[in-house]
Amino acid sequence: NAGVTQTPKFQVLKTGQSMTLQCAQDMNHEYMSWYRQDPGMGLRLIHYSVGAGITDQGEVPNGYNVSRSTTEDFPLRLLSAAPSQTSVYFCASSYSRQGAYEQYFGPGTRLTVT
């Protein structure tokens, strides 16, 4: 199994540009999430999905869209990039084990918006 894969690994955007960060998992997990990680702030939840066709907002959803047409894929779209969206983005999938949802993270996408 490849686990959780993310592309691209690095991206530079100009303010106002749009792009899609790709995320795929091959573990048949129902639950997938997107986080952003900024220095000194840990990981913050952007959007999540509890299954194909079902998405919901996390703590910091503004400026981002998601969709979940299949169990495997969960892309994150930046509609109009802003410098405040410069961050490292992590996708995760999870399943229930021993009464908790344990997350498997991808390697991340480092995004710079100039």
Next chain:
Amino acid sequence: TQLLEQSPQFLSIQEGENLTVYCNSSSVFSSLQWYRQEPGEGPVLLVTVVTGGEVKKLKRLTFQFGDARKDSSLHITAAQPGDTGLYLCAGETGSARQLTFGSGTQLTVLP
């Protein structure tokens, strides 16, 4: 929004020393998870605790969940340079089982 306060933020110690990292909140969590993250990589799950008062050991690492399920600690015995990394605690809550992460503890173990 649940808040998880993690301390200390930075910790630099010599090989062989012991250390404890704390994760505190005013909220009750259904589970508390600890992750370790290396530079340029995603976090990797170390352990999950779900029962108040629960203690789990992973080699030289000991994890404890508070009785009220609001706090947790990670104790490392005889730290080694390979333990260097960013340690993150995360509390699970809500009907959708969302994770709230602490800000992390950057541990450096010097040889």
